[in-house]
Amino acid sequence: MTDVSAAAAGQAASLTVRDNRTGTEYDLPIVDGTIKAADLGKIRTADDEPGLAVYDPGFVNTASCRSAVTYIDGEKGILEYRGYPIEQLAEKSNFLEVAYLLIHGELPTKAEYEAWVHEITYHTFVHENVKGFMHGFRYDAHPMGMLMASVGALSTFYPDARNIDDPDNRHMQIVRMIAKMPTLGAWAFRHAQGKPFIYPDNELSYTENFLSMLFRMSEQKFAADPRLAKALDVLLILHADHEQNCSTNAVRSVGSSQVDPYSAVAAGIGALYGPLHGGANEAVLRMLKRIGTKENIPAFIEGVKNGNERLMGFGHRVYKNYDPRAKLIKKACDDVFEVTGVNPLLEIAQELEKIALEDEYFVKRKLYPNVDFYSGLIYEALQFPPEMFTVLFAIGRTPGWLAQWNELIQDKEQKIARPKQIYTGDRTLTFVPAEERWA
Numbered sequence: 001m002t003d004v005s006a007a008a009a010g011q012a013a014s015l016t017v018r019d020n021r022t023g024t025e026y027d028l029p030i031v032d033g034t035i036k037a038a039d040l041g042k043i044r045t046a047d048d049e050p051g052l053a054v055y056d057p058g059f060v061n062t063a064s065c066r067s068a069v070t071y072i073d074g075e076k077g078i079l080e081y082r083g084y085p086i087e088q089l090a091e092k093s094n095f096l097e098v099a100y101l102l103i104h105g106e107l108p109t110k111a112e113y114e115a116w117v118h119e120i121t122y123h124t125f126v127h128e129n130v131k132g133f134m135h136g137f138r139y140d141a142h143p144m145g146m147l148m149a150s151v152g153a154l155s156t157f158y159p160d161a162r163n164i165d166d167p168d169n170r171h172m173q174i175v176r177m178i179a180k181m182p183t184l185g186a187w188a189f190r191h192a193q194g195k196p197f198i199y200p201d202n203e204l205s206y207t208e209n210f211l212s213m214l215f216r217m218s219e220q221k222f223a224a225d226p227r228l229a230k231a232l233d234v235l236l237i238l239h240a241d242h243e244q245n246c247s248t249n250a251v252r253s254v255g256s257s258q259v260d261p262y263s264a265v266a267a268g269i270g271a272l273y274g275p276l277h278g279g280a281n282e283a284v285l286r287m288l289k290r291i292g293t294k295e296n297i298p299a300f301i302e303g304v305k306n307g308n309e310r311l312m313g314f315g316h317r318v319y320k321n322y323d324p325r326a327k328l329i330k331k332a333c334d335d336v337f338e339v340t341g342v343n344p345l346l347e348i349a350q351e352l353e354k355i356a357l358e359d360e361y362f363v364k365r366k367l368y369p370n371v372d373f374y375s376g377l378i379y380e381a382l383q384f385p386p387e388m389f390t391v392l393f394a395i396g397r398t399p400g401w402l403a404q405w406n407e408l409i410q411d412k413e414q415k416i417a418r419p420k421q422i423y424t425g426d427r428t429l430t431f432v433p434a435e436e437r438w439a
């Protein structure tokens with residue numbers, strides 16, 4: 001029973017715990033469906049013994065903060081930013097407006113929106129020395145490694161960023177980071193290809209400018225197909241926040257030391273780089289290529305059911321229903337393929353989805369397509385190599401990371417992140433110096 005229903009039934013919103021070691025009973029208040037771990041700490045066998053703690057590797061059932069940024073109901077397939085359904089934002093808004101919403105908590109007025117777009121647009125340039133150190137990476141450097149390093153390095157260009165208690169200062173760094181991320185991502189991409197870096201074009205929209213920095217060659221002005229720019233904008237919106245996922249937790253954890261936001265976001269990029277987090281769409285693409293033709297699908301599905309394969313892009317820790325983002329990405333697929341021609345892997349993906357959604361194995365386990373099932377196909381159609389997929393995710397996630405960081409800094413209940421451990425090693429050994437041990 002939740003505390004709300006308990007209150008409605010006239011019962012106390014509390015949990016009574018009996019410690020069988022001592023026979024003592026404790027009444028722990030339940031607030032917002034949680035008990036405080038610190039209240040458990042009061043349960044102890046003696047005053048000089050440590051209090052009871054919770055063992056929760058991966059924080060699967062531990063709330064680390066209060067947050068008003070993003071709401072997810074995994075059972076129902078609901079995702080909302082600041083209360084607005086993702087479907088409406090993807091269809092009717094744009095990435096910069098969504099970024100404003102995430103950061104400020106409310107939609108902008110016309111004047112606020114124009115000022116925001118102006119600010120972001122005029123901070124897209126990076127210090128010329130950034131170009132210098134980006135050239136220093138090896139020719140085959142992974143663009144995520146380059147992005148992580150260059151975002152971290154921005155903290156040295158803006159030492160004032162460590163003044164995190166000043167709201168105007170925080171605003172400045174938020175604007176800078178959202179503005180510069182596409183520049184850094186595009187330059188990492190160009191570096192791998194040995195192509196010159198393209199400076200931002202302030203006459204273009206956020207997404208058009210990004211495409212220009214990625215793909216422009218000798219033309220005076222890069223004109224992206226508006227349908228492709230729109231599809232990429234929608235993908236950025238869909239990735240903009242996802243409450244306390246691994247990278248956001250990294251940003252909050254590092255940010256809780258009160259370091260500058262560039263260092264905190266660099267930590268988030270590091271977390272996103274990992275294959276369990278940002279790398280799944282690349283795995284989907286590899287899987288589709290391996291399947292090769294529709295005829296091979298039944299054998300592949302059998303392999304999945306026998307436990308020899310995993311259907312990448314299916315299943316989610318939180319969503320036990322169709323991932324709402326996957327539906328929207330499917331729609332963006334149609335728009336992109338209208339311009340680029342259909343990716344032959346799409347047919348295999350659609351057939352796989354059809355079979356899986358009807359198969360008892362997947363139905364029983366509530367396995368539905370997630371955000372990564374179709375996004376790799378779009379990115380490939382837009383000419384991105386697989387290493388760039390996670391960079392695109394990072395650019396989209398930046399406003400979310402910053403909104404969560406900004407919330408953390410102002411949250412009076414937050415402390416430096418410092419989990420407990422259950423110590424399993426030796427104790428009180430006597431050290432024998434090397435010359436005696438090796439004698």
Ligand SMILES: CC(C)(COP(=O)(O)OP(=O)(O)OC[C@H]1O[C@@H](n2cnc3c(N)ncnc32)[C@H](O)[C@@H]1OP(=O)(O)O)[C@@H](O)C(=O)NCCC(=O)NCCS
Nearest residue numbers: 280304309310311312313314315316317365367370371372
């Ligand atoms: C996302 C993911 C890691 C979630 O994992 P989780 O919440 O820990 O779920 P579990 O691994 O406990 O899965 C529950 C059951 O479904 C099965 N399952 C989960 N995802 C599966 C998949 N993609 N293909 C086949 N079986 C899958 C598991 O084998 C398990 O079956 P069992 O009960 O018979 O042992 C997992 O679904 C997965 O690996 N998906 C593929 C990778 C992916 O697309 N990641 C991107 C996430 S956005």
